[in-house]
Amino acid sequence: MPHTLRQKIADLVLNGELKPGDRLDEHSLAERFGVSRTPVREAIRQLGASGLIEIRPRRSAVVRSFDRAELDEAFEAMGEIEALCAARAAVRMNEAERLRLRALIATSEDISARTDRSAALEMDFEFHGLLHDGARNWMLKTVAEETRLKITPYSAALFTMESYNADLDRPHRQHAGIAEAVLEGDAERASTLMREHIAQALISLQKFFDDTAARSDAPKVKDRSR
Amino acid sequence: MPHTLRQKIADLVLNGELKPGDRLDEHSLAERFGVSRTPVREAIRQLGASGLIEIRPRRSAVVRSFDRAELDEAFEAMGEIEALCAARAAVRMNEAERLRLRALIATSEDISARTDRSAALEMDFEFHGLLHDGARNWMLKTVAEETRLKITPYSAALFTMESYNADLDRPHRQHAGIAEAVLEGDAERASTLMREHIAQALISLQKFFDDTAARSDAPKVKDRSR
DNA sequence: GATTTAAAAATTGTATGCAATTTTTCTTTA
DNA sequence: TAAAGAAAAATTGCATACAATTTTTAAATC
Numbered sequence: 001m002p003h004t005l006r007q008k009i010a011d012l013v014l015n016g017e018l019k020p021g022d023r024l025d026e027h028s029l030a031e032r033f034g035v036s037r038t039p040v041r042e043a044i045r046q047l048g049a050s051g052l053i054e055i056r057p058r059r060s061a062v063v064r065s066f067d068r069a070e071l072d073e074a075f076e077a078m079g080e081i082e083a084l085c086a087a088r089a090a091v092r093m094n095e096a097e098r099l100r101l102r103a104l105i106a107t108s109e110d111i112s113a114r115t116d117r118s119a120a121l122e123m124d125f126e127f128h129g130l131l132h133d134g135a136r137n138w139m140l141k142t143v144a145e146e147t148r149l150k151i152t153p154y155s156a157a158l159f160t161m162e163s164y165n166a167d168l169d170r171p172h173r174q175h176a177g178i179a180e181a182v183l184e185g186d187a188e189r190a191s192t193l194m195r196e197h198i199a200q201a202l203i204s205l206q207k208f209f210d211d212t213a214a215r216s217d218a219p220k221v222k223d224r225s226r
Numbered sequence: 227m228p229h230t231l232r233q234k235i236a237d238l239v240l241n242g243e244l245k246p247g248d249r250l251d252e253h254s255l256a257e258r259f260g261v262s263r264t265p266v267r268e269a270i271r272q273l274g275a276s277g278l279i280e281i282r283p284r285r286s287a288v289v290r291s292f293d294r295a296e297l298d299e300a301f302e303a304m305g306e307i308e309a310l311c312a313a314r315a316a317v318r319m320n321e322a323e324r325l326r327l328r329a330l331i332a333t334s335e336d337i338s339a340r341t342d343r344s345a346a347l348e349m350d351f352e353f354h355g356l357l358h359d360g361a362r363n364w365m366l367k368t369v370a371e372e373t374r375l376k377i378t379p380y381s382a383a384l385f386t387m388e389s390y391n392a393d394l395d396r397p398h399r400q401h402a403g404i405a406e407a408v409l410e411g412d413a414e415r416a417s418t419l420m421r422e423h424i425a426q427a428l429i430s431l432q433k434f435f436d437d438t439a440a441r442s443d444a445p446k447v448k449d450r451s452r
Numbered sequence: 453g454a455t456t457t458a459a460a461a462a463t464t465g466t467a468t469g470c471a472a473t474t475t476t477t478c479t480t481t482a
Numbered sequence: 483t484a485a486a487g488a489a490a491a492a493t494t495g496c497a498t499a500c501a502a503t504t505t506t507t508a509a510a511t512c
Contacts, residue, residue: 026494036467038264041494042271049275051368058473058494070364077365084306138296139303139376142277143369150365253463262497267464284464284503 006043008033013052013063013153016160020065020153024053051150063153068209071154072202078147079198082128085144086178086194087187089134097134098183104130105179112172120168121159127175131182131194158205167204174200232269234259239278239289239379242386246291246379250279277376289379294435298428300377305424307370308354313417315360316408323360324409330356331405338398346394347385353401357408357420384431393430400426 003011009029012018030040048055054064066074093101104127111119128148132141148155159168174197181190229237235255238244256266274281280290292300319327330353337345354374358367374381385394400423407416 025492027492037494038466038468042268042465045268046271046275049272060474060493073363074365077363077369080310080366081307081369137299137303139300139373140306143303143307143373146372147365147369251463263464264496264498268495286463286504 004043005033005035005039006046009040009043010047010052010149013047014156016153016156018063020063022063023060024062025060050146052152064150066151066154068206071151071205071209074147074151075198075202075205078144078151079195079202081140081144081147082131082198083191083194085128085131085135085140086182087191088137088140089131090182090185090187090190092136093134093182097130101127101130101134101179101183105176108172108175112169115168117159117168120171121156124155124159124171124175127179131178134182154205155201158201158208161208170200171197230269231259231261231265232272235266235269236273236278236375239273240382242379242382244289246289248289249286250288251286276372278378290376292377292380294432297377297380297431297435300373301424301428301431304373304377305421305428307366307373308357308424309417309420311354311357311361311366311370312404312408312420313413314363314366315357316411316413316416318362319360319408323356327353327356327360327405327408331402334398334401338395341394343385343394346397347382350381350385350397350401353405357404360408380431381427384427384434387434396426397423 009024018024024044026037026040026044029044030037033040044053044061045055047053048061052064053061055061089097104123108120108123108127111123128144132144135141135144174193178190178193178197181193235250244250250270252263252266252270255270256263259266270279270287271281273279274287278290279287281287315323330349334346334349334353337349354370358370361367361370400419404416404419404423407419
């Protein structure tokens with residue numbers, strides 16, 4: 001897959017090299033990827049439109065950051081969208097997809113047992129992606145993945161942080177529960193469990209936030225003013 | 227409000243000057259708005275990321291077009307999202323917003339009676355926008371408006387077409403019904419009525435499609451190939 | 453007359469340069 | 483030492499130029 005410049009820059013954010021609030025310098029990005037500023041600017045604008053980064057006229061673009069209230073809203077919205085995908089997927093997934101879902105949960109079981117945080121993060125992506133596809137609705141999938149993209153810098157932090165080790169099994173069990181409901185074709189239950197799953201993720205993330213804030217580290221607040 | 231270049235170009239699409247499938251020529255757009263191609267390209271890329279136009283490497287960008295199946299999916303997704311907004315708005319709207327909603331319906335009554343199609347289109351935007359705000363969730367509002375944006379070239383066609391005159395009263399009555407449910411705080415009913423409202427819009431749009439297709443006009447198909 | 457081929461024109465993708473603005477650094481002052 | 487101000491550096495926004503590619507037009511062939 002020929003990684004586009006847009007994707008390369010997005011990856012800097014998604015893999016955590018650039019954190020929320022960090023500036024994106026056009027010149028150094030251009031140098032880094034061996035192109036001129038023009039295509040870099042275009043890529044940055046696109047990422048701005050998709051909400052991953054924030055564009056401020058005459059000022060450097062920065063990785064989009066959310067305060068707690070915004071994170072609450074983002075997760076509430078995502079919970080509903082993911083729940084919707086799960087409900088549709090429960091009714092519409094085909095046999096091949098159902099087999100893949102079953103396989104995914106089995107692999108996830110293993111990963112969870114090995115406490116492989118990096119693999120768990122990938123697994124999380126794949127699990128939700130499978131349901132987005134299974135919902136058989138291009139627009140819904142687009143909406144779900146765009147929403148997901150925006151908060152990825154935060155949800156990814158969950159899986160990478162040390163203190164989350166203990167909880168690594170919980171998302172797996174939740175995924176397994178959702179998968180079971182989906183495979184049984186129980187849209188209602190799949191939907192409810194998914195909502196709870198996302199709500200739980202938010203709680204973990206808030207805890208993470210409070211912890212890092214308490215550790216007197218950079219509060220990484222929004223700072224939209226000045 | 228200082229219309230940005232991006233907004234100006236978007237407006238060309240939203241007011242129907244550029245129709246789905248039409249090419250966006252960078253040079254002529256630059257000339258038209260008195261700037262160079264560079265900012266035009268940046269604007270086009272942003273609109274591409276938001277899904278209003280389609281970007282094809284080395285080929286002119288074109289206004290995004292949907293075939294019938296895609297339109298079905300888009301409206302299904304939008305129905306759910308709008309229903310969600312309505313449900314939340316029913317519970318969360320404040321007094322000021324409720325008053326504005328009531329006023330809006332009164333004005334809409336008048337517009338519908340006068341068969342003012344252009345005003346009806348604006349009214350439709352305002353009505354849904356009010357519910358997006360009333361849902362008190364920034365992310366949800368963003369998702370709703372992005373979804374709405376993508377299909378605007380199609381839904382706007384509904385209001386502008388002659389044959390729709392007879393049906394102009396129906397969306398108004400549906401809006402009134404939804405507003406009533408919202409004002410009573412009945413989330414469940416607001417949600418259901420909204421879903422029906424969007425489904426009805428799709429049916430009208432499909433009828434419109436079939437009519438224009440029958441009138442042997444340019445079929446305006448997707449033509450993603452070659 | 454329709455189809456293929458070749459040339460010309462138009463169009464996109466990117467680099468580069470410069471003015472406008474912001475950010476940083478350095479000085480001055482309280 | 484801290485705050486304020488001025489100068490310097492860095493950075494963004496935009497125009498322009500040119501190569502690469504696509505699209506259109508014209509010519510040639512069947």
